[in-house]
Amino acid sequence: MSTSVLLILLLPLALSAFNGLMGLFVPAYRKNEWLIGGLGTLAVAIPFALTVRLFLGFHGEPEVASYFTWIAAGDLRIEFAYRIDQLSLVMTLIVTGVGALIHLYSIGYMHGDSGYWRFFPYLNLFIFAMLNLVLAENLLVLFLGWEGVGLCSYLLIGFWYTDLKNSAAANKAFIVNRIGDFAFLLALFIIFAVVTEKTDGAFGFDFTTLLAPETLGLFGAGTLMAVALLFFVGATGKSAQIPLFVWLPDAMAGPTPVSALIHAATMVTSGLYLLARLSPMVLMAPTAMTIIAIVGAMTAIMAATIAITQNDIKRVLAYSTVSQLGYMFLAAGVGAYFVAIFHVMTHAFFKACLFLGSGSVIHGMHEVQHELEHKGLLGSHGATIEDDPLKTVDLPYDGDFDAQDMRTMGGLKRFMPVTRWTFLIATLAIAGIPPLAGFFSKDEILFKAFELGYNGQIWGYIVWIVGVATAVLTAIYMTRAYLLTFEGTPRWPDAMDSQPHESPWTMTVPLVVLAALSVVGGFVGLPAVLGGSKIHHFLVHDGRGPVAAPHHELHVPVSIEWGLLFLGMAIAAAGVLFAWFVIRWGSRGPEADTSIRRFFGPLYGTFSRKYSVDELYQKVIVNPVVNGARRVFAPFDQNAVDGAVNGVAKLVQDIALRLRGVQTGVVQHYALAFVFGVAVVLALMLLR
């Protein structure tokens, strides 16, 4: 087992280094796109195969592979160790499986990009870091992966760094994540302080020790809550929850496969993974759980309302991701960690499919853009030409042609059938239409929230209601995105002659596989009335698995459970039908937005301004810090620091100016000084 784990981890790292170094030092190597992409894909596909083998041979008992002692200092003794158990296996399967598909897709998507040779090493490095995160046996190795994925996210958001906008987005992601990472570190310090104070011997943050009831018993209720909340703050950074979600929509500046892999399927779910891994600890802090559930529910509905107003296809998906992550935190907060992981899995399938589908669409629209540029209808980079009336094109909005704007799309189903069908399946899956994957995971989350309310926790009902509302909104905005993109008539200029084409097989194969998984992925988590959830048994393992589950006194009657199941179906269908046949985004195009605008009234403005959170942060945090720095630190730097440096120079100069008179240049003056010196020495010797 330990060899397999080592191979799983080192293959992505080794091939990342190989491709990266070869590309860096051998410019001719950069032209071998198939070699680079193929090696990059194999670096993830082989680990996936190995993981499947581990998974099939897994017998239910966690196994730990320890390689060497990483840090040994006093009471601190960190082993470099990895852990194979139900939770890490599920996560590793998702990371390597979806990751391999996205690598394959990238071969087609990144074709011809001048940074092609950089792209695959970054992606592989990300996979390596992510595997460290999910396979770690202790919190320090996990933190190593945690920071590693943050770095790779930064590198890949700013992949096209020549555009300042992209670099700014990368910085934003990195800086916002620092806040969460700081909380993570504080939690580690508290744990270390408590454990080493109350026990003898070395402590290494390993999960086996940390999550044992004896260790958890050392913590007071308040400390435990503080630790749980600090970990949650760490998770809000990585998993884009209120208040730290602002970086994720901007992170769409990166290439689309990156959005699919890092900012939808894997990295952003690492916050959930952390909470699930620490679930025995978090479960003991009920107040923290309530806060997690409420923050998750608020994030879910807030992001869903923003998503409904967005026109950039990737931004819709980005806010949708934030919203779905909110769902997962809602699940974690009500104690249903296994459902959260279940939703992580189904979400990885359909959201990766949606992102890759949008990438395929953008690929096609770029083709249209190049054709329009070629015909002289557009300037370079899609700029509209205004001074020549013959070449003016009509865009449905002000500004330049934007290959990601859904308002220029429409009717793409004729040109891109595979993309269309897979996108439609994934849309229905995320909307929660049975029997697709999203239905089961989302329904289970809502059921668990309801169950909590049923057991006397009123806030359980509250988050359930918010969850239901979010489900309706999700169905509406995702159907809107589908309809605006694929249905109706083409809205881009010169649509009769300039047409997009379906993407190459490297891009469509992953789409088809992910769409298939979006269809069948839900069956591992059937609700209790339909035969029970396999993934529940696998992860919780009757209380012996890695994921803890709370004990409820009252069981919701089967009739209510059926009722909720049908309610879930009904709201999902209602949302889709409402968007399709009542608002009619397909036939009416972007004008249909006015109906929604009228429905929400003044609230719509708030949604489309994204609740002005960025502006608020700018005003409340960024500006005061910048101004404070300008008023306090800049003067300090200019006066105190520079003053000290310049002062020393000035002092030396002043002394030198006074002493320069001594240096007359006349040899006899120096000789006189000699004589006096000799006289003094003689006098001292004689008179001593």
Added chain:
Amino acid sequence: MHYAIRTMQLALNWYLSLSAILFVIGVLGVLVRRNAIVIFLSIELMLNAANLALVAFSQTFADVNGQVLVFFVMSVAAAEAAVGLAIIIALFRNKETVNVDEISLFRG
């Protein structure tokens, strides 16, 4: 024997006095004269004053080391004379003067 030592010490005092006088003349010459050649001569005077003292001590205490040292001083003085005169010639070629107070290139 006792008398002899006294006489020799008496003679030594004279030698040393002469040496001191020569040395002081040399020092004053270096300090007050402007002509580089004269300064140079004064330096030679100081060296030879020292030589005189060495020879006097050597004779008095019957120790040959002092005389050996004088040879060293003389050979170094010869080398120094060569270098010093070369400097003075170079100086004169450039500045048309050998007055040291007119040459203060290293004034701070």
